[in-house]
Amino acid sequence: MTAGLPEGVSWAGPVDLPLAGEIDVQAACGVMHVHGRRFGRPRRLDLNYTCMLATELGETGAAAVALGRARGMALRGMSTSAAQAGLLAVSRYLAAATAAGPEDIPGPGGAPLVSVEGIGYEVEAVDAAVWRRFWVAMGAGADAVAAGWPVFHRRVRTAACPLPAELGWVAARTAIEVTERCARDTGMGLVRVAHPPIDDLAPYSARPTGATAARLPPVAGPLPLAGLRVVECCRRDHGVMAGHLLGFLGATVTRVVPEPRGDGLLDDSVPDDSVLDRGKAVVAADPASAAGRRVLRELIAGADVFTHDWPPDKAQAWSLDAAAVTGVRPGVVHAHATDWGAALGRWPPPGTDPVVQAYAGVPPTLLPVVAVYAGVVLTRAITTALVRRAEQGCGHRVESSLAAAAARLNARRSACAAPLSVPVCTDLTALAADPRFAKALTRDGCVVPVSPWTFH
Numbered sequence: 001m002t003a004g005l006p007e008g009v010s011w012a013g014p015v016d017l018p019l020a021g022e023i024d025v026q027a028a029c030g031v032m033h034v035h036g037r038r039f040g041r042p043r044r045l046d047l048n049y050t051c052m053l054a055t056e057l058g059e060t061g062a063a064a065v066a067l068g069r070a071r072g073m074a075l076r077g078m079s080t081s082a083a084q085a086g087l088l089a090v091s092r093y094l095a096a097a098t099a100a101g102p103e104d105i106p107g108p109g110g111a112p113l114v115s116v117e118g119i120g121y122e123v124e125a126v127d128a129a130v131w132r133r134f135w136v137a138m139g140a141g142a143d144a145v146a147a148g149w150p151v152f153h154r155r156v157r158t159a160a161c162p163l164p165a166e167l168g169w170v171a172a173r174t175a176i177e178v179t180e181r182c183a184r185d186t187g188m189g190l191v192r193v194a195h196p197p198i199d200d201l202a203p204y205s206a207r208p209t210g211a212t213a214a215r216l217p218p219v220a221g222p223l224p225l226a227g228l229r230v231v232e233c234c235r236r237d238h239g240v241m242a243g244h245l246l247g248f249l250g251a252t253v254t255r256v257v258p259e260p261r262g263d264g265l266l267d268d269s270v271p272d273d274s275v276l277d278r279g280k281a282v283v284a285a286d287p288a289s290a291a292g293r294r295v296l297r298e299l300i301a302g303a304d305v306f307t308h309d310w311p312p313d314k315a316q317a318w319s320l321d322a323a324a325v326t327g328v329r330p331g332v333v334h335a336h337a338t339d340w341g342a343a344l345g346r347w348p349p350p351g352t353d354p355v356v357q358a359y360a361g362v363p364p365t366l367l368p369v370v371a372v373y374a375g376v377v378l379t380r381a382i383t384t385a386l387v388r389r390a391e392q393g394c395g396h397r398v399e400s401s402l403a404a405a406a407a408r409l410n411a412r413r414s415a416c417a418a419p420l421s422v423p424v425c426t427d428l429t430a431l432a433a434d435p436r437f438a439k440a441l442t443r444d445g446c447v448v449p450v451s452p453w454t455f456h
Contacts, residue, residue, distance in 0.1 A: 004051060005082065009058040013081025014439035020421055022082070025050040027424040029086030030431055034093050035365050037160040038110035042424045046363035052412050053085035053373055060380040061453045064249050067383055068224030068455070070390035071216055075224070076456055084452040087440055089372050090428070091449050093159065095275040097428035098447040106151055109162030110366050112193055112358060115176040120193035122358035123183065124350040125152070133186035138179065140170045156353055159366040189349025197361030201343065201407035204381040204400040208388075209322060213331025216304065216390040223250025223455065228386070231256060231299045233287065233308040233320075237276065237353075237368055238402055239337030241375025242307060244276040246382065248451035253279070254299060258286040275448050287318045296320065300328050304389075305382055309337040322397040331395040333385040337378055341401035351402050360406035374405035 004021070005011065012019040019025050026032045026044055036043035061078035068075045087094070096103055112120040125131040128149050135145040144166035155161035171179070176192070183190035220227035225246060230253045232243040240255075247253045255277060285295035287310075297320075300306050306325050308315060315321040315336075322334040339351020349355060353368040362370065378400040385396035425431050432447035442450050 006055055006058050008061060008077055008079050009054050010079070010081045011083065013079065013083050015081070015083040016436040016439075017083075017422055019083055021418045022048045022051050023418050023420050024422045025082045025086045027420055028422045029083055030090045030094065030425045030428050031086050031367070033425045033428065034090050034159045035367050037105065037158070038108055038366055040108035042426060045365055045367070045369070047369070047409060047413055049089065049369055049373075049409070050082040050086040052409060053089060053376060054080060054082040055412075056373065056376045056380065057085055057088075057452050060245070060376060060383055061455075063380055063383040063387060064224040064453070065455065067216075067387045067390060068219060070387055071224070072218040073224065078453050078455045080452050080454070084440055084449065087437075087449040088452055089367060089369065091275050092157070092368075094428050094432060094441075095446040095448050096157075098432045098443075099445065105158050106154075106160050107162045108160060109151075110155060110160055110364075112354075112364055113168065113171040115171060115179055116173055117176055119176045120358070121176065121179070122191055122193070122355045124189035124352050124355045125149075126187070126189075126350055128153070130187045134182055134188040135167065135170070137182040137186055138170050138174060140167055155366055156368055161366060189355060191349060191355050191359045193358045193364075194361035197410040197413075198359070198403075198407045199410035201341070201401075201404040203377050203404055203408045204398055206381055206385055206396050206398045209326045209334065209395040209397050211326045211330040211395045212393045213329075213389075213395065215393045216386065221250055225383075225386070226250035228252070228304040229302055230254070230305040230307065231296070231303045232280070233296070233306075233310070234337055236309055236337075236339075237371035238339075238374045238378065238400075238405075239307050239309040239335075240276045241372060242335070242337065242378040242382065243280065244278075245375065245379040245452075246305065247279045248453065249379075249383065251305070252281075254281045254283055256283050256285050256287075256296060256299065258284065258288075258292070275446075278444060278448065287314075287320060293318055293320065297328050300325055300332065303329060303332060304386065305333045305335060307335040307337060307378075307382070309339075312336075326395055331389055331393060333382055333389065333395060334397045335378060335382050335385075336397075336399040337374070338399060338401040340403045341399065343401070343403040353402070356402040356406050360403060360410060362406050362409055370402050370406045370409065373409060374400055374402050377405055377408070 286292035
């Protein structure tokens with residue numbers, strides 16, 4: 001056991017650098033660099049994030065070991081590391097930096113907006129029309145509104161959001177109640193920054209479906225989930241990350257999209273979006289149509305795991321909720337990746353990473369720290385449910401949320417004042433070419449991390 005980390009988890013792993021703690025990992029693996037884009041210089045993320053993410057990866061790996069043993073594998077254990085967790089957190093930025101063509105990264109900026117009373121808040125617009133209506137209602141000029149949308153729309157992709165100064169001034173002269181009324185009237189999502197932070201939500205829920213099926217077959221490959229099939233109907237990073245990680249654990253993952261070339265939220269032509277789809281088969285089937293639902297049920301009939309991130313009423317209306325899916329495939333693990341869970345009632349605002357961070361009071365960053373962490377939590381929940389299926393022949397329904405993941409990050413947050421002992425990465429292309437990272441990275445059109453787990 002490495003100091004501060006659980007069994008099977010180290011700081012450096014396959015990275016050939018003397019990483020002694022959280023600050024070293026953030027510096028060497030590009031976390032400080034990407035987080036610092038909003039400040040104009042590398043800056044430490046105010047969370048022991050790679051440690052917390054590696055701990056969750058370790059717990060997921062331990063569940064995978066238990067699954068492998070239940071399926072007949074002679075596994076002694078697994079290993080992962082904080083360095084691999086850090087690389088996973090910046091994987092979309094690493095892919096973008098090493099793909100063909102120059103990156104378009106704006107200048108510094110991105111703090112939450114602040115009202116005249118000094119109350120911080122985050123907003124989210126589903127499209128440019130909502131953005132325009134909100135800011136016009138707030139009294140902003142047309143030029144500032146138009147210039148702000150492209151920067152705002154890409155803020156997580158670029159990790160920077162230098163909004164026109166006029167928008168900040170408009171926010172700062174307006175009372176929070178007036179701002180919230182403008183948001184309600186125009187369809188803008190708005191969440192105040194939580195004080196104090198929220199830290200009391202369970203990381204995920206799991207319960208048996210009551211349906212039984214044959215126990216999982218023996219392992220048909222070198223990884224614990226080999227031979228198992230996952231059907232993924234997710235559009236946002238949380239659920240897509242879980243499918244990505246299940247693939248690393250050996251599962252065969254089929255991603256279902258409404259159209260063959262992408263679904264509008266994850267653009268398969270952009271390396272930083274498609275990085276989470278590597279190794280997945282893609283099938284076009286729109287669940288809003290009867291034909292699409294037939295295709296989905298055919299896929300589910302041969303699946304061990306079904307994941308989706310639809311609103312609950314959609315899943316039920318399409319007869320693809322847990323009860324219906326279990327009827328198609330008894331024993332299946334039905335996994336629901338939600339934005340808010342039950343935290344904000346039936347009609348919550350859009351649950352993007354910056355908004356959920358504000359709601360929970362997570363130290364703000366434009367790195368998708370909550371979605372990546374939530375994806376690992378969901379992977380652990382699914383893998384643990386598969387252990388129960390292998391041992392008992394019982395299906396499970398599991399659910400995780402961005403809100404719960406954010407609360408868990410807060411609950412595990414602690415200060416780290418250790419000195420920095422390695423150079424700070426300031427160029428992801430240089431990191432990708434550094435031979436000391438060779439065992440942790442691979443090139444597939446662009447540079448991406450290898451699996452964060454090694455099983456032995």
